[in-house]
Amino acid sequence: MAKRIVGTTPKEDGYRMPAEFERQTGCWMIWPERNDNWRGGAKPAQEVFANVAKAIARFEKMTVAASPAQYQNARARLPEEIRVVEMVSDDAWIRDCGPTFVIDGKGGLRAVDWEFNAWGGLVDGLYFPWANDDQIARKVCEIEGVDSYRTEGFVLEGGSIHVDGEGTVMTTEMCLLSEGRNPGKSREEIEAMLCSYLGCEKVLWIKDGIDPNETNGHIDDVACFTAPGEAACIWTDDPENPFYREAQEAYKTLSEATDAKGRRLKIHKLCLTKKPCLLEGAATIDAVEGTLPREDGEISIASYMNFLIVNGAVILPQYGDENDALAVSQVQEMFPDREIVGVLTREVAFGGGNIHCITQQQPAPRS
């Protein structure tokens, strides 16, 4: 049912990754349980993940993958309209380890199963082993009966790319040119891979992301496409903001860029939090030998940009910050026809990401 496609690429076969704002059939998440990443035995994170899943399930079919140990708990804590399937993982970041779905405009749906190495492998990855995560894409495809392309020898996480569905992909140099992913590959080779597997013609490079020590600067904390010819970018004019330089530079780069269709992009500014989101409750995170203990007061990466677009809505992180309402109104302006659903997700930020990182949309085939 779900075959490995060998010897061709999505582009050669007429497939492209659709933009997130195109029609979806559903969405996937992984249930968090890792006590050495999530504080409080992962219980607060589970509550927030459930809230995110419920928010999405208002708009489309939602599936949550849970390990055998957590299956019954996940099933009990999620409403019945959310499907729960069994799947082991190494943590809960399906944006990065899950499949990138591609469509062909003739009713076809396939997926790219990128090699995954926990954001940098043995160079600067965040955990070892990552073998379960690296099988997530395949297992999702098996359940859905979707054929997949495996990029053996080419490492990529879904959070490091955004596409406009019309030939353009944006990414960051900090991540895609990092030592821990594809060190043997030149910038041109990486561009060729992106274009071949995402069905694109042009790569927009932004220099830096805002979390060099975690994902090596994933694009999905910095910018995204909001419509053909339009993008959103984080923005602050407060030089004291820890992400001031990165935001200014990304905005400048995108403002000067043209997309694959030759359009100058219209850029929407999206605020950052007024105050940094600082880790609390670090003492309840399990200790692991060989890693530095985490401490209260560490900055957690809390970007409003890490939202998820679903059918008819945008699921937007809220942090209990003074700028929460501003972020809602700015995102509403970018997506005038969608409902903006804020979900309080400080807990996900404490774990290293946000709504976009913990979700993976499954686009609708088109014909």
Place this chain on the structure above:
Amino acid sequence: MAKRIVGTTPKEDGYRMPAEFERQTGCWMIWPERNDNWRGGAKPAQEVFANVAKAIARFEKMTVAASPAQYQNARARLPEEIRVVEMVSDDAWIRDCGPTFVIDGKGGLRAVDWEFNAWGGLVDGLYFPWANDDQIARKVCEIEGVDSYRTEGFVLEGGSIHVDGEGTVMTTEMCLLSEGRNPGKSREEIEAMLCSYLGCEKVLWIKDGIDPNETNGHIDDVACFTAPGEAACIWTDDPENPFYREAQEAYKTLSEATDAKGRRLKIHKLCLTKKPCLLEGAATIDAVEGTLPREDGEISIASYMNFLIVNGAVILPQYGDENDALAVSQVQEMFPDREIVGVLTREVAFGGGNIHCITQQQPAPRS
């Protein structure tokens, strides 16, 4: 997506279990791995299960559930057209722990999720714990998006019943009236449960099955319906055959029975093996404290009756016995329009069952 239906029964809701010979959309199996049941680290069993899965996959969609530990091995040893999904279990008998699907003739498909206690629980069950097995039906239903009825407090295995799809269910007293399942329930109460959950009006009781020490005499080693008004029954006229008495009695009972529609059943005789199937290689079965070690020469239950009907075919156990060919020809006469596909399954008999025990068909909804 997959809800629990509470407060009604399938019969009340207009659902019935279709006969196995009705149209199916697919079939499910569980990948074996339990080294204390299967000899040789379960490797010979895995090969034979794969052969059974391949035989079925010629005729309909096939899904195999494998534990995380065996997922990659199962995926590698099964052809790509067979779907592999992750699911922990306590062994590999999805006939008994899986869902019993029911349909309503209006396009509806639901399932009964019987309570499972490993063939007798703490009275005379075959292993402990069985908590993973008891979740299999629910997990299958989740993947398929099928609503289910849970019979909390009522224990039943799928191998202990056969239906004709027209109001009749057959079973054995040895199993359904056993102490290890529903000891508090009268024969009448059990009949009422069967009729309510299978959408039947009449229960045909056969006294004994042929494996009192394993499943307490499941019907699926003894008899089955082959068409409306027709059944097959094991048969031997050799008084030395270890199952002579049971076969004679079952045949007599069925020959004298009428079904829910008042029809006298036409009974097809199905031979037994000429020689008993004796366990070999017992020394390679892992020892478990507290259970008697198994020994070479023990009789394995090897019934030709334990076949599976699929779309256009019957998948029939073969044992390397002198009567293998006779069984094929007898089953061909019962099913003149179906291909009879023999698969050598001594290995499954060594583990305690056969093709019917390790499969669970998913009927096609009708409207």
